[in-house]
Amino acid sequence: MKILYFAWLRQRIGVGEEDIKAPEGVTDVRTLVEWLRQRGPKYTEALADIEAIRVAVNQEFGDMDTVLEGDEEIAFFPPMTGG
Amino acid sequence: MTIRVQRKDFDVGGELDALSAGNSNVGGVTSFTGLVRDIVGTSQSRGGTMTLEHYPGMTEKMLVEIDAEAQSRWPLEASLIIHRYGRLEPGDRIVLVATASAHRAAAFEACEFLIDWLKTKAPFWKLEETADGEANWVEAHDSDDRAAQRWNSNG
Numbered sequence: 001m002k003i004l005y006f007a008w009l010r011q012r013i014g015v016g017e018e019d020i021k022a023p024e025g026v027t028d029v030r031t032l033v034e035w036l037r038q039r040g041p042k043y044t045e046a047l048a049d050i051e052a053i054r055v056a057v058n059q060e061f062g063d064m065d066t067v068l069e070g071d072e073e074i075a076f077f078p079p080m081t082g083g
Numbered sequence: 084m085t086i087r088v089q090r091k092d093f094d095v096g097g098e099l100d101a102l103s104a105g106n107s108n109v110g111g112v113t114s115f116t117g118l119v120r121d122i123v124g125t126s127q128s129r130g131g132t133m134t135l136e137h138y139p140g141m142t143e144k145m146l147v148e149i150d151a152e153a154q155s156r157w158p159l160e161a162s163l164i165i166h167r168y169g170r171l172e173p174g175d176r177i178v179l180v181a182t183a184s185a186h187r188a189a190a191f192e193a194c195e196f197l198i199d200w201l202k203t204k205a206p207f208w209k210l211e212e213t214a215d216g217e218a219n220w221v222e223a224h225d226s227d228d229r230a231a232q233r234w235n236s237n238g
Contacts, residue, residue: 007136007208008220056206059141075138075206079223082135082166082207083117083178083198 001070003036005046006077009053012046022070029055030064032074047076054079084154084162086146088137090169093179102161102183109160113190114181115198121173124213131213135168135177138206142166145205153182153197157189164197166207196234203231 003018010016026032037044047053055062056075068074085102087093095116103109122131146164153162161183171177180197184190209221 004138006138006206007210010136056138056141059138059144075141077138077206078208078220080203080206081209081221081223082137082205083202083227 001068002073004073004075006075008078009046009076013042022068026068026070028064028068029057029062029066029074032068033064052078084147084150085164086143086150087165088139088142088146089165089167092167092176093165095176095179098163098165098179099181102163102181106160106183108185109183110185111187111190112181112183113187113194114179115194116176117178117198119171119173119175119177122211122213124215124217126215128214130173131211132170132172133175133177134170134210134212136208136210137166137168141206146201149197149200149204152200153193156196157182157184157193159184159189159193162193162197164201166201166205168207199227199230199234202227 001020001022003020005013005016022032022035026035033047033050037047053076057066057072099112099114103112119133121129122133123129124131150162150164153159159182163179163181165179167177180194182190182193210218211221212218
């Protein structure tokens with residue numbers, strides 16, 4: 001799956017985009033976040049407060065319960081501030 | 084409908100003229116132009132910058148969805164959303180939303196709806212940097228959420 005990070009999430013994690021192969025236990029956004037948090041302190045810190053983060057799956061807004069098959073484009077970002 | 088996400092500036096007058104050109108059903112055009120305010124640092128320094136980041140692909144998709152929602156709610160003859168990204172300075176234009184309709188009520192309401200929904204649903208993020216070198220990601224405002232939500236109850 002392809003994972004994108006925007007705004008302060010991108011800065012804290014240090015990359016804007018990465019291709020990963022998630023382990024079998026990752027079946028939805030919640031389990032993906034839990035797995036990502038264990039990849040290092042930058043991930044742990046950036047993804048610590050899930051209330052402060054929005055997620056999109058294949059460019060549609062999702063939530064912690066959005067089911068993942070493994071080939072999605074998943075983006076994590078703070079609440080939007082355009083306009 | 085026209086949707087553009089671009090780095091470069093736009094000409095408001097030219098864009099508004101183009102919106103109604105050749106369409107004599109248009110009785111009124113309403114527009115909103117968003118500008119970069121001066122970003123004052125803690126030492127009262129001026130002359131900061133704003134950098135807009137967005138999610139290429141999803142941004143355009145969301146703007147198309149928001150525009151389609153406006154088209155379904157109001158009898159619009161034409162609509163336009165131009166949103167810039169990249170590094171901007173105080174006074175620079177950020178966004179232009181414009182609507183054209185036979186009568187003013189639809190044009191006013193649809194224009195307000197578009198900017199309200201855009202602020203909370205289009206994936207843009209603003210980074211403010213002061214002349215002192217402080218950098219802050221702009222936080223989303225509850226007032227923007229409320230402005231967007233009021234269109235759900237009376238729409």
